[in-house]
Every structure is written in structure tokens, then in C-alpha cells.
Amino acid sequence: MECDPFREVRVPFKAVKGGITAARGFRAAAISCGIKNPEATRLDLALIASDAPTVTEAVYTTNKVRAACVRVSQSHIRESDTRAIIANSGNANACTGPQGIQDAKAMCKAAAEALGVRMRQIQVCSTGIIGMTMPIGRITPRVAELASKLSPTGSDDAAAAIMTSDTRPKSYSIEVPCGSGSFRIGGIAKGAGMICPNMATMLCFITTDARISADELKRAVRCAVDQSFNCITIDGDTSTNDTVVVMSNGLAEAPAIRKGSDEAKIFRCALHKVMLELAKMIVADGERVTKFVEIRVRNARTHADARKVAEAVAKSMLVKCSWHGSDPNWGRVIHAVGYSGARIREELIDIYFGGLLACKGGLTSGTPVGELEKVVREPRFSVTIDLNLGNANHIVYTSDLSEAYVDFNSSEYSAAVHSRRQKGLA
Amino acid sequence: MECDPFREVRVPFKAVKGGITAARGFRAAAISCGIKNPEATRLDLALIASDAPTVTEAVYTTNKVRAACVRVSQSHIRESDTRAIIANSGNANACTGPQGIQDAKAMCKAAAEALGVRMRQIQVCSTGIIGMTMPIGRITPRVAELASKLSPTGSDDAAAAIMTSDTRPKSYSIEVPCGSGSFRIGGIAKGAGMICPNMATMLCFITTDARISADELKRAVRCAVDQSFNCITIDGDTSTNDTVVVMSNGLAEAPAIRKGSDEAKIFRCALHKVMLELAKMIVADGERVTKFVEIRVRNARTHADARKVAEAVAKSMLVKCSWHGSDPNWGRVIHAVGYSGARIREELIDIYFGGLLACKGGLTSGTPVGELEKVVREPRFSVTIDLNLGNANHIVYTSDLSEAYVDFNSSEYSAAVHSRRQKGLA
Missing domain, CATH: 3.10.20.340 (ArgJ beta chain, C-terminal domain)
Known part of the structure; x- marks a missing residue:
């Protein structure tokens, strides 16, 4: 039952549909704000919320250059419990100084107001280009609409909205028998570039309805991240924005997971299984990967x-x-x-x-x-x-x-700046 | 006068021709043995010899997988002074086991016999593909002929013979005023792939006619390597064969270089200058490099x-x-x-x-x-x-x-094995 990397984890789970909303009491939604490009219609802003209070654990990038959203999320999780995650693609909100912090906080504030919770109960994540200020005026006015779309079937939209150079959304969820009942764990992730041990430009959001203490969740998350996301590398680069957030709301009909119990081992292995599947999806969909x-x-x-x-x-x-x-x-x-x-x-x-x-x-x-x-x-x-x-x-x-990786990565910044300038946004 | 990487070294030197044979009492030669391919006529075996006894210092790869030639050279330099270097391209003699050691020793023995010195006075270097035994039967019978061609104008041939994927030979030499006279330092190098701090698939041979103690030479070489070859990287890989050998024979008409003297500082900076120029040539000629x-x-x-x-x-x-x-x-x-x-x-x-x-x-x-x-x-x-x-x-x-780097490096082993098999050499 321990996390042995040489053995696929043997928990009597079954794969289920639902991704980030597979577990009870979680809803998700996404909308298109034109964050990278005002004319684009792809989904780029996601919200994931729990109906009930949660125990939440998160792991952030080890890069000393940390995006504004990472700084804000770290300060929120130190001070408060968590009720929701707001995440965008198209702009990393990194190297954006005090304005970036203000923008990340504005996203949290808008989400908190729409959900009727406190601002500190929001985790905020961004992924995309580094060094450009967020088009915050296209984001915050749309958050109430985003919140109104929250749905127990919103996982696929959320998974699509956090994609950057990913070619496909990444989602995985399982149901695990536990005592006389069962709990579910599900998640979505994005990767594609800058993937490396000790995290990556990688976002992973996981929800579970298991009932678990903060201490036990923390141990399980550390172990599972170490044996999954910290075991993948595409190009050896570590990003400024990497974040894994795991929210548990205890709504499952299953026994509470207590330290040292068999249930604790089952939970740990199940969480590892979900993270490992998402981590492998990230590598397999790495930028221009063929092997x-x-x-x-x-x-x-x-x-x-x-x-x-x-x-x-x-x-x-x-x-x-x-x-x-x-x-x-x-x-x-x-x-x-x-x-x-x-x-x-x-x-x-x-x-x-x-x-x-x-x-x-x-x-x-x-x-x-x-x-x-x-x-x-x-x-x-x-x-x-x-x-x-x-x-x-x-x-x-x-x-x-691949040659295609090199070609793909050889003009991001210039292209983005020129494109913004052409559109009068520079 | 110290080695400050932010300041080009200011020694009153002048560039001179001659490369590895610019200094007095050194001769070089190269022949074509068809090491990689029996039909090829490119130079692939070089010999560099001093007419007089030398003080020699060498630095070898830090890779724990060390080529047979590196092992043999390390044991020779621990036991003896050095009179000559024999070096081949086309085969790295790495991961070749006891047979590789025997082959490296056979090259030293042949060179020692041809030059009338002891086997331990020979340094042996190889560069090329890893994991294939040396075609030693095409090498040792030709060493006497190679020695007979030794010439004070043989540097260019030697520089060409150690090339692998290099597109041009690398050679640099200077004359440095010292006291009432002057000394010369010159060298040749090869690089191209697997270039990284802490050495690379990189060979660099340097000769000088300065009169210097073993201790002082050691200090100068360590400092110069650290500020030159250990400051370059092309692809972050460190090879099994990297070697820098610096031979000094004291034949210059210049004062002996004593510890702590102005001459010692001049020598150190001059050696750094030669190594830095060769190191930069290696980067500029890296595999499919455009910048x-x-x-x-x-x-x-x-x-x-x-x-x-x-x-x-x-x-x-x-x-x-x-x-x-x-x-x-x-x-x-x-x-x-x-x-x-x-x-x-x-x-x-x-x-x-x-x-x-x-x-x-x-x-x-x-x-x-x-x-x-x-x-x-x-x-x-x-x-x-x-x-x-x-x-x-x-x-x-x-x-x-570059994309071309990827393409260039995507089929070396298969191509080499198939080519050997087609020629009945596998």
C-alpha cells in the first residue's frame, strides 16, 4: 500500500467520470474572457468551488521568482480555509510587480463576492506568458457570470480553460471503497511547457469528498506530489507559477480518515494514483513530444x-x-x-x-x-x-x-508583444 | 593581472602562428588511419611530442564513467613525467572494458617505441562514439610512420585530426614578453558536442616553452581551466573523455617562473588567455549553433x-x-x-x-x-x-x-552500428 514507484498502486478503485466535479459538493465552470487575445473565443477563466467548508492543502513552485497569484494564494492559505479556486490561462501574472498583486487580489475579491465567501478563502492561479500585466478589465467584470454557471458537470470546461500549449484537456477521477462506503477523488491539470521535477508550469486542481484532517491531508499531498509531479520532466525548466491545490470537503458517506489507519493508507495511495495519472498525461502531451x-x-x-x-x-x-x-x-x-x-x-x-x-x-x-x-x-x-x-x-x-519543440519555443515573447501592439494593447 | 572574468586579460602578449608547435621544441604530426571508417581519408590520429623533458599538468573529466584512455593517462601522469600525447578521433574508447584499457596501452606503447621514451611518458586521448571497441589493428602499425612525420609545422594537421563534429580546427598561440626574453603558449582543441561546465567532450592540448615548476603550473592550469573551459556550455552534457593537457619544456629564453613573482602572474593570465580563446572557439563551433x-x-x-x-x-x-x-x-x-x-x-x-x-x-x-x-x-x-x-x-x-542540433543528434548510434555492419566490422 505504500507509494512504491516500481509498483502501480493497488487500491481497489474504479475510474469514474466527472474530473474535478466527480466528488460530492464540488461545482465548476469556465467562460471566455479573451485574456490572451480579446478576439479569441476559447475558454480561459475557470472557477472551482466547494458547497461546503473544506480542508485544503497546496504546493507551490520552488522557483524564487514567484508569480503574483502564487504569492497571493500562499498568503491566503496561511490565513484561512479555502472555498474556491479561480484560474486563468493566457497570462501568468508573473514579473508584474505591485500591479500583479493588485490584479490577483482583484480576481479573488470578485470570486469571493460572487460566491458570498471571504476573499482569503479564494486560491488564484494564472498560467501563460511572463512579464505582461493582466488584462484585468476583461476579467473581473465577468466573474459573477462565471459563478452563475457553476455546475456539477462543469469539469470539462474548467479543464479546457486552464490549457495553454496543451493539445488536450487532462482530467482523471476515481471512486474508492472505504469502510462501508466510498469516497471520490478527481482532478484536472495543465502542463505542456517548462515541465520539470519540483513542479513545472503546471497547474493541478484536485477535489475529494473524503473526510480527512489537515495534518493527514498534508502528509498525503506531500507524498503524492513527490511521487508524481516531482517525477516528470519534459525540458528541465521549472516555472514561476506551478501550483497543486487539493480540496477535501468531507461530504462522502465513508468513515473519517484517521492517522495511521488503513483508510489513511488507502487515501494516500488513491491520491497518488490520481496525481500520477495526471502527471503522465502532462508528459505525454508535452510540447511537441513524440515519445x-x-x-x-x-x-x-x-x-x-x-x-x-x-x-x-x-x-x-x-x-x-x-x-x-x-x-x-x-x-x-x-x-x-x-x-x-x-x-x-x-x-x-x-x-x-x-x-x-x-x-x-x-x-x-x-x-x-x-x-x-x-x-x-x-x-x-x-x-x-x-x-x-x-x-x-x-x-x-x-x-x-524534437525539432518542433525548438521551433515552437523560439518566438513566444516577440510574437506576443507584436500581437498586443497590433491590437493596440501594448 | 588576476583572472577576473569581467575583464579581458591584460598581458602584453602578441598572437603568433604555430598553434601547438608555436613554442620551442615541440613537434606534431597526423595521419589517416580510417578509425571511424576504413575507407575515409581524413586525418584521425595525431601525435604531439616535446624534444626535451617536460613538466606536465592535466585535468580530466569529472564523469564517473571514464574512457579507457582517460584511466590510462591518469595512471601515467601520476607515475611519470610526460613526453608526448597520442590522440585519435572517430572512437572514444569508452565503455570498452578491459579490451579498451589494453588498446589505450597499446597506443602508448607504440608511441613510446617510436619516440624512444617510456610508455608511461605518453598521454593517450580518444574522442568519438562511446561503446565500440577501437579498431586497434588499424592504429598501432601506423604509429612509427606517424612519429616519422613529426614536424615543427605539424600543428594544423594535429588540430584537424582530433576533430569530430567540429566544422573547423581550433588553434591559438601567443608570445609573451617575460623579463629580458619571452615565452610562447599555444594550443589546439576540439569540442562540438557534449559541451558543459566541468569539461566536455573536449580535448585541449597546450604546449609552452616557459620554465615553470610543477606546483606553479598546476595552480595556473586549475585557475585557467576554471575560468575558461568550465565557463562554457552548449548542451549541458559532460563527456567521458574530456582532457586538457598542458606540457611545458622550459626551452624559452626567459626567466624561470617562480611562485609569487610577477612572471607567475603573467604566465597565469597568458595561459588563461589561450584557454579562453580556445573555449570560445568551441562554443562558436558547437553542433549546429547559430548564436x-x-x-x-x-x-x-x-x-x-x-x-x-x-x-x-x-x-x-x-x-x-x-x-x-x-x-x-x-x-x-x-x-x-x-x-x-x-x-x-x-x-x-x-x-x-x-x-x-x-x-x-x-x-x-x-x-x-x-x-x-x-x-x-x-x-x-x-x-x-x-x-x-x-x-x-x-x-x-x-x-x-537549434532544430538542426536535434536532428543532428538523433541517430548517431544506430547509424554507426549499421555502417559498421554493412562494412563487415560489427
């Missing part, structure tokens, strides 16, 4: 060493280029293992592509390259690095690096 | 912080993509500053493209984006990040990330 690769490190001396090796391999540009070209280049993998900083013994290292041994004891295994190529040609495969030194394991989920 | 970018970090709290910031910005894929697209995306720069791990205060950070302020106190400066684009459109420009916190500075030299 989803699971880097499995086995038998390191310590877990920290296992993590170092997995991250070094996952972040190596040369390794990522080889995935892209379906090239089973184990030499590049072992060289990244070598500079990872972990304790290794070159002559003990085995490397597998899928189930096929490519490198045995630091040397070529003799497996025909054509066989190895078949594995790497697949859109999803695993690379296992067995250090044969200890018994600590770690998995990182990552992607290839 | 050469100098990241200047000013006024960090400590030098370690300055280095962290410069390296985080230089290694960020998103930042490198923006260089490639001539996009003055200061938001990506500041987000990399934020996750660098250095102490920063967002509201104090200024960012310049060339001389133009893009970000002032963490906010957009108001400089028209068209002006900033003009800077970033140039093939060479600087980005200055002023943290306004302390007085420590650091520079890193880096490049953009």
Missing part, C-alpha cells in the same frame, strides 16, 4: 542516488535527441549516469531498452541493434538502469526533444 | 551564486530556444534565475540584452521590443543579469539550441 519514456533506476545505493541518475538521464539533451530519432544509444545514457553525481560503478551498470539488455556491466550486451531499435521506435517505452549497488529505486517519466 | 551568447552575471552575493545563475540561464532549453528565434524573452531568463538555487531578490533583478535594459527591478523596462530584437538577432550578443545583491560576478559562454 513517452519511463526511466526506471534500480538498485542504487540510496533513493537520492536513484533520483539523481533518473533525472540526469531524463534531462540530457543528447539522450532526448536519441529518443527522438529512435536511436538506442546506451552510450549517451551511461554517460549521463556518470555525471549524475550518484555513486556508481561503471562495470556494474546494466541498461535495458524495454526488456532487452543493451549494456551489460558497462559494456555492449551484444543484443542486435535492430532489436533495440524496435523498442525505441515505439511511442512509449521504458529504459531501465540497474546500478547493482544497493536496493533503492526511482522512476522518472520524460519525453524526447 | 554565441555571453551570459554575464553581476553583483551576486557570492561567486558560487553568480555561477549558479549563469549556468541555469545558459542551460535552460527554453532560454536557448528563444535565442535561436531571436526572441528577447527576458521572462524565460528571469524564471531560470529563479530556479538556479542562488540567493536572489526578484524586485532587484535587472536584465540587459547587449547594452539595452529589458527588465528593471523584475519588471518590464519599457524598452521597445523591436530594439531588443535587434540585439538578439545578431550572431553574437551578451545578456547581463544584475542581481544587485553583492559584488560577485561570473560569465558563461553559451549558444542557442
